[in-house]
Amino acid sequence: METIRIALIGYGNVGKAFADMLLRKEGFLREAFDVKAEITAICTRRLGGCMDAEGINTAALTEDKFDKSLDALTIIDAGEYDVMIELTPINIMTGMPATEHIRRALRLGKHVITANKGPIAWHYRELKNLAEEQGVSFCYEATVMDGVPVYNLTKQNLMGCRITEVEGILNATTNFILTEMEKGVSFEDAVEEGRRQGFVEADASMDIDGWDASAKLTALMNVLMDVEITPVDIRRTGIGGVTPEDIEEAKAHGKRIKLICRGFLEDGKPVGIVEPTLVEEGSLATTMMGTASYVTIVTDLMGGVTVIEEPFEPEIDHTAYGVLSDLLRVLTDNVAH
Numbered sequence: 001m002e003t004i005r006i007a008l009i010g011y012g013n014v015g016k017a018f019a020d021m022l023l024r025k026e027g028f029l030r031e032a033f034d035v036k037a038e039i040t041a042i043c044t045r046r047l048g049g050c051m052d053a054e055g056i057n058t059a060a061l062t063e064d065k066f067d068k069s070l071d072a073l074t075i076i077d078a079g080e081y082d083v084m085i086e087l088t089p090i091n092i093m094t095g096m097p098a099t100e101h102i103r104r105a106l107r108l109g110k111h112v113i114t115a116n117k118g119p120i121a122w123h124y125r126e127l128k129n130l131a132e133e134q135g136v137s138f139c140y141e142a143t144v145m146d147g148v149p150v151y152n153l154t155k156q157n158l159m160g161c162r163i164t165e166v167e168g169i170l171n172a173t174t175n176f177i178l179t180e181m182e183k184g185v186s187f188e189d190a191v192e193e194g195r196r197q198g199f200v201e202a203d204a205s206m207d208i209d210g211w212d213a214s215a216k217l218t219a220l221m222n223v224l225m226d227v228e229i230t231p232v233d234i235r236r237t238g239i240g241g242v243t244p245e246d247i248e249e250a251k252a253h254g255k256r257i258k259l260i261c262r263g264f265l266e267d268g269k270p271v272g273i274v275e276p277t278l279v280e281e282g283s284l285a286t287t288m289m290g291t292a293s294y295v296t297i298v299t300d301l302m303g304g305v306t307v308i309e310e311p312f313e314p315e316i317d318h319t320a321y322g323v324l325s326d327l328l329r330v331l332t333d334n335v336a337h
């Protein structure tokens with residue numbers, strides 16, 4: 001049986017959920033690929049790094065196993081692993097330091113998986129070309145709509161189709177806030193409820209101001225439409241200016257307000273728009289309640305193809321599955337079975 005060794009750069013919510021899912025799917029990996037997956041390196045900003053070429057028992061991992069002197073780049077350079085999984089927090093304005101972590105691992109000939117949309121929104125083409133030059137896999141399914149197959153869908157099942165447009169609700173937090181406001185809850189209380197349920201950050205401005213949605217739209221357009229834009233190229237309006245009166249007025253006209261993302265080409269140039277939009281009651285967008293999201297991919301040969309992410313508990317498993325599905329892709333592409 002072959003062993004595939006994994007380095008986890010970042011071990012927070014997603015890293016831990018992924019490590020747990022890997023243990024749950026050990027039998028599946030053995031049966032489907034005749035492979036044992038071992039996590040051989042882990043690092044966090046605060047704790048430093050932990051390395052064991054024989055495999056780290058993540059179920060019994062304690063803080064004293066970490067060495068503070070080992071940072072991400074040291075682990076990437078010195079660790080014994082085949083796949084680096086980048087799970088550090090996003091910097092929407094630069095894509096760093098995640099991009100540097102990914103560059104470094106790709107240059108060393110390692111496969112890379114990431115759930116961090118920063119590098120895809122800022123440096124996708126460079127990283128994709130580097131992976132191709134090095135003959136390794138570079139996967140990022142969880143960067144948009146978690147484990148819902150968006151990139152994998154287009155790569156595997158819509159092969160040969162040209163993607164001309166993408167449209168959807170890509171940010172769960174703002175959709176939740178707008179849904180709560182429709183029930184008469186104030187903006188502030190809706191944000192507080194989202195925090196209580198655990199999916200709204202202490203600083204919710206990246207969601208509310210439309211930056212997170214812009215980064216996701218950028219990532220989708222860069223990958224699916226082969227353009228080269230960054231989040232600052234998106235025409236962006238957040239939901240901070242949406243009032244209860246706006247919501248009531250929309251309702252009175254049989255409409256709802258949703259934060260819609262749209263990416264298309266105009267005279268051959270990429271245009272990305274994120275803005276609160278009046279949508280007709282009964283349309284697909286109005287059926288997305290709470291933390292649900294969707295994307296419609298418009299193609300030349302198939303017209304629109306839509307995928308929906310429905311709320312699920314525990315929500316973090318959606319993201320962990322996105323990472324696991326990328327690992328299965330790496331195995332499919334690189335391990336004989």
Ligand SMILES: NC(=O)c1ccc[n+]([C@@H]2O[C@H](COP(=O)([O-])OP(=O)(O)OC[C@H]3O[C@@H](n4cnc5c(N)ncnc54)[C@H](OP(=O)(O)O)[C@@H]3O)[C@@H](O)[C@H]2O)c1
Pocket residue numbers: 009010011012013014015043044045046047071072086087088089090097115116117142143146315316319
């Ligand atoms: N959570 C979700 O539902 C979700 C969904 C889709 C995509 N994502 C993306 O997945 C990534 C991880 O999310 P998360 O929720 O797991 O974040 P998180 O809970 O904040 O964990 C981030 C981890 O990265 C570590 N870290 C930060 N800076 C680092 C550095 N320079 N070098 C090494 N480690 C570093 C942190 O260490 P310390 O704790 O020691 O600071 C922590 O272990 C993010 O890019 C996020 O945007 C998350």
